[in-house]
Amino acid sequence: MRVMVLVKADKDSEAGVMPSEDMLTRMGAYNEELVKAGVMLAMDGLHPSAKGLRMRFSGAERMITDGPFTETKELLAGFWIWQVRSFDEAIEWLKRAPFDGGTEIELRPVFEMEDFGEVLTPELREQEERVRAEAAKLAS
Amino acid sequence: MSASDTHRTIETVFRIETPKLIAGLARVTRDVSRAEELAQDALVAALQQWPGEGVPRNPGAWLMQAARHRALDWLRRDKMLKRKHEEIGRDLDEEADPIAEIEEALDDEVGDDLLRLIFTACHPVLAIEARLALTLRLIGGLTTEEIARAFLVPEPTMAQRLVRAKKALAEANVPYEVPHGPELAERLGSVLEVVYLIFNEGYAATTGEDWVRPGLCEEAMRLGRILAGLAPREPEVHGLVALMELQASRLRARIGQDGQPVLLLDQNRALWDHLLISHGLKALETARGLAPSPGPYVLQAELAACHARAGKAEETDWARIAALYGALGALTPSPVIELNRAVAVAMAEGPAAGLALVDALAAAPALKNYHLLPSVRADLLAKLGRHGEAQAEFSRAAGMTRNRRERDLLLGRAETARKAAG
Incomplete structure (x- = not known):
């Protein structure tokens, strides 16, 4: 399964203050550990909300409000996408993150392809195998 | 708590x-x-x-x-x-x-030990099934029960397989080390093969109620990524990661809403997993940066990438696919690869060029009972308007497949060709 790890913004991230060198080092080591464990699929940091905007939809109308936005707790500063075997495993990995100082991180499972197990009968499997053979002549 | x-x-x-x-x-x-x-x-x-x-x-x-x-x-x-x-x-x-x-x-450094453990679990002294099971157990951390379910065997059977495998390692006195020199390439080949077989085991798994079996694809990709972290200088490791990720990116699109399988060229590409595609393409780039001349996994990943890069089926770069099959065939000669190349050439240059290659394969003993040979040939003949010959080839292909649905399909096409021939 995949999870998204949502890193909330704080005063510093909104002010565009970069983390300390010590924090960057520890975060780098943590990220490397995630990569080496085959967990990391994506990660990115976001610019402060001052550089972003919000669009409000109402009928045909598109209302744009420019940042910055004030309610820091509801803003994001970055995210990871992890591939894990269970939500528990994601919790365990998150515990090892080097955050501090009251930082709050949100962990959310990503919607995945349905489990096809129940809908696929042996007959369909046979068909699937035929298709795989056909596909083999079209692709690798 | x-x-x-x-x-x-x-x-x-x-x-x-x-x-x-x-x-x-x-x-x-x-x-x-x-x-x-x-x-x-x-x-x-x-x-x-x-x-x-x-x-x-x-x-x-x-x-x-x-x-x-x-x-x-x-x-x-x-x-x-x-x-x-x-x-x-x-x-x-x-x-x-x-x-x-x-x-x-x-x-x-734990990494070295983990690498030793991987090489040990995939040691050629073990039967291939034993290597798969031991790798999932020791490196994947799966329980015996999970592995048994994944391979659709009873748990005691799997437990016994694992015990025997460990015993075989002890008896053969397999040194606990990362192989060096010329042995490394061969042993790495076994490791990559094991990981790719685990992947395919999951990729083919569409039956049963078990989530574990399709989960094997994910497990194999995880193993591949771990391996890439441990052996970052090995291009084929990155090639395998890329291959698995690019293939897995299509998992969602392979089955239609009614449970019907969907062919690659008919798939809704919006359903492809673009995160896996970008991850896979990056791994492929890493592999290409490491190897001046690509190995079989890198080449297969390149093939998968040709499809991944095409926004629409019509945009597929068939000339490049044909060239890649040519390169793959030069590394690991096989009439099946050559047949694939013929299909790509037909797509790129037209049915006549493809047919010439297929005809050259007609005598290949390995394809004697391979129904896709007459089936591909028939398809190309039909495209060239040679319906009479196409009908005969479709019928021949129908007689060679054991799959009922496929036979029906081929007989249907033979009938169409017969009518077209008038």
């Missing part, structure tokens, strides 16, 4: 940490089974202590420490036993400090 929460945490931590524990312990014990037992002992210790004392702040380090103690006890007992056997009167104290030995082994 409730007792059941603690248990879940322990299980999860253990699943994450076991491979590292076993890898470190195996270096001390030189015996994978013993290392596994010692790691299990550490788990038992956690199960006894954590519910009362709470989960330690750094559970991984705690388990490593517990494993260390158990390894030390084992080493003492082992030495004592040997001493009794050999009737050597020396004191334990006079010998090299076993604590230091273990500390050194377990504090060392």
Whole structure:
């Protein structure tokens, strides 16, 4: 399964203050550990909300409000996408993150392809195998 | 934290940490089974202590420490036993400090140990099924029950397979090391093969109610990524990661809403997993940066990438696919690859060019009973308007397949060709 790890913004991230060198080092080591464990699929940091905007939809109308936005707790500063075997495993990995100082991180499972197990009968499997053979002549 | 929460945490931590524990312990014990037992002992210790004392702040380090103690006890007992056997009167104290030995082994760069463990689990002395099972058990950290379910065999059968595999390793006295020199390429080949077979086992799995079996694709990709982290200079490792990720990116699109399988060229490309595609393309780029001349996994990943890069089926770069099959065929000659090349050439240059290549394959003994040969030939003949010949080839192909649906399909096309021939 995949999870998204949502890193909330704080005063510093909104002010565009970069983390300390010590924090960057520890975060780098943590990220490397995630990569080496085959967990990391994506990660990115976001610019402060001052550089972003919000669009409000109402009928045909598109209302744009420019940042910055004030309610820091509801803003994001970055995210990871992890591939894990269970939500528990994601919790365990998150515990090892080097955050501090009251930082709050949100962990959310990503919607995945349905489990096809129940809908696929042996007959369909046979068909699937035929298709795989056909596909083999079209692709690798 | 409730007792059941603690248990879940322990299980999860253990699943994450076991491979590292076993890898470190195996270096001390030189015996994978013993290392596994010692790691299990550490788990038992956690199960006894954590519910009362709470989960330690750094559970991984705690388990490593517990494993260390158990390894030390084992080493003492082992030495004592040997001493009794050999009737050597020396004191334990006079010998090299076993604590230091273990500390050194377990504090060392874990990565090297993990790599040793992977090479050991995929050792050619083992049958291929044993390699798959042992890799999932030792590196993947899957339980015997999960592996049994994944391969659709009863649990006792799988348990026995694992026991035999470990015994075979011990009996063959397989050294616990990362191979060097010319042996490395061959042994790495076995590791990559094992990971790719695990992937294919999952990729083909569309039956049963088990989530574990399709989960094998994910497990294989995880193993591949771990391997890429451990052996970052090996282009074929990155090639395999890219190949698996690019193929897996289509999993969602392979089955239609009614459960009907969907052919690659008919798939809704919006359903492709674009995160996996970008990850796979990046891995492929890394591989290409490392290897001036690509190996078979890199080439297959390149093939998969041709499809991944095409926004629409019509945009597929068939000329490049044909060239890649040519390169792959030069590395690992096979009439099946040549047939694939013929199809790509037909797509790129027209049916006549493809047909010339297919006709050259007609005598290949390996394709004697391969129904796709006449089926591809028939398709090209029909496209060229040679309906009479196409009908004969479709019928021949229909007679060669054992699959009912496919036979019906081919007979249908033969009938169409007959009508077209008038």
